[in-house]
Amino acid sequence: xxxxxxxxxxxxxxxxxxxxxxxxxxxxxxxxxxxxxxxxxxxxxxxxxxxxxxxxxxxxxxxxxxxxxxxxxxxxxxxxxxxxxxxxxxxxxxxxxxxxxxxxxxxxxxxxxxxxxxxxxxxxxxxxxxxxxxxxxxxxxxxxxxxxxxxxxxxxxxxxxxxxxxxxxxxxxxxxxxxxxxxxxxxxxxxxxxxxxxxxxxxxxxxxxxxxxxxxxxxxxxxxxxxxxxxxxxxxxxxxxxxxxxxxxxxxxxxxxxxxxxx
Amino acid sequence: xxxxxxxxxxxxxxxxxxxxxxxxxxxxxxxxxxxxxxxxxxxxxxxxxxxxxxxxxxxxxxxxxxxxxxxxxxxxxxxxxxxxxxxxxxxxxxxxxxxxxxxxxxxxxxxxxxxxxxxxxxxxxxxxxxxxxxxxxxxxxxxxxxxxxxxxxxxxxxxxxxxxxxxxxxxxxxxxxxxxxxxxxxxxxxxxxxxx
Numbered sequence: 001x002x003x004x005x006x007x008x009x010x011x012x013x014x015x016x017x018x019x020x021x022x023x024x025x026x027x028x029x030x031x032x033x034x035x036x037x038x039x040x041x042x043x044x045x046x047x048x049x050x051x052x053x054x055x056x057x058x059x060x061x062x063x064x065x066x067x068x069x070x071x072x073x074x075x076x077x078x079x080x081x082x083x084x085x086x087x088x089x090x091x092x093x094x095x096x097x098x099x100x101x102x103x104x105x106x107x108x109x110x111x112x113x114x115x116x117x118x119x120x121x122x123x124x125x126x127x128x129x130x131x132x133x134x135x136x137x138x139x140x141x142x143x144x145x146x147x148x149x150x151x152x153x154x155x156x157x158x159x160x161x162x163x164x165x166x167x168x169x170x171x172x173x174x175x176x177x178x179x180x181x182x183x184x185x186x187x188x189x190x191x192x193x194x195x196x197x198x199x200x201x202x203x204x205x206x207x208x209x210x211x212x213x214x215x216x217x218x219x220x221x222x223x224x225x226x227x228x229x230x231x232x233x234x235x236x237x238x239x240x241x242x243x244x245x246x247x248x249x250x251x252x253x254x255x256x257x258x259x260x261x262x263x
Numbered sequence: 264x265x266x267x268x269x270x271x272x273x274x275x276x277x278x279x280x281x282x283x284x285x286x287x288x289x290x291x292x293x294x295x296x297x298x299x300x301x302x303x304x305x306x307x308x309x310x311x312x313x314x315x316x317x318x319x320x321x322x323x324x325x326x327x328x329x330x331x332x333x334x335x336x337x338x339x340x341x342x343x344x345x346x347x348x349x350x351x352x353x354x355x356x357x358x359x360x361x362x363x364x365x366x367x368x369x370x371x372x373x374x375x376x377x378x379x380x381x382x383x384x385x386x387x388x389x390x391x392x393x394x395x396x397x398x399x400x401x402x403x404x405x406x407x408x409x410x411x412x413x414x415x416x417x418x419x420x421x422x423x424x425x426x427x428x429x430x431x432x433x434x435x436x437x438x439x440x441x442x443x444x445x446x447x448x449x450x451x452x453x454x455x456x457x458x459x
Contacts, residue, residue, distance in 0.1 A: 019346035
């Protein structure tokens, strides 16, 4: 009687009890206490996890704000969220710096060509699976418009084989940048209109062979820039927007005119 | 040593948990859309498999077998595994935050995963010793990882191909999964002949 009926029940009662006690003790003594401010910040954020703030999601950004990060980084939330966050943290509200997307490719028809005839699904992600796409330049825009489908503001359009951003409509949310299989789309401050419209990291000769509009890495811009804001790395010029003043000197000297004042 | 190698490799290739035992199919179909998450999930499953074997083996042999309560093993194992996974989650959240951010999301999903329960029960059924059980669980986890990684690669390609409308989505995924399972049948007999 005891062995068959009562003992199993006893064993399981004891097991369950031990498990329950262990867990409650563990959560009481080992559990991570979440900051009250962090939770308040988290509930003030939009919660769409777009990543435009530079953190891997709203949770991450909330943690950073509670730890003293700037309160004006949430792009979709805009000014209102920035004010809310500032109120929670007890700091002065700052304006959200408006961002805009830019497609770093100028490989229009005529400047570059096709490597082969692609007949699969008309999408950049699809074409990119086959020998990194059908374009001559392995870094360039494929022009099948994955970014245009991702954009909910109708700010991206493929013109002449390359996607262009309409800065009037773009909110800088960064959804398109996540969609581009080439990682061509950068999010940059709206107040700095000078951009390098090329992403080719091949040397000058190979870039030139693939596309006549590509950055050949000649370093003329680097030498000209009075603010030390533009640097050539891997045969590609990159602008540091913290330092750039949009003076436009690099735009004038670029021999392949791949640095543009884009609006 | 040879015995351990035999158990380890046959758990990966011949007795692959997903592809020949058909356990753990829900994460296999659910989390295999992206390579990164498939990898994270598999690592978490491997970790939990080894840990839960290490904890259920003594429970079975120390608590259930002496009193002739072997028939209650599944209930006891579920209870212990669920408790243990929760505990592990709390502990790594506290002491290893980077590990938690990469594995944490998957841990609650695994709590009562059939592959995890399956490996602990099968270890008992096969009559393995403690260390053999551990090796078998680790092999089962690596086999799960192999299946997940292979399949997520196939799925990423499938997403981008022109498939007839009736086969889009789950039907083509299931067809691909069964073809992968058939290809794994080719391993039967190989491992035994190498190490046996």
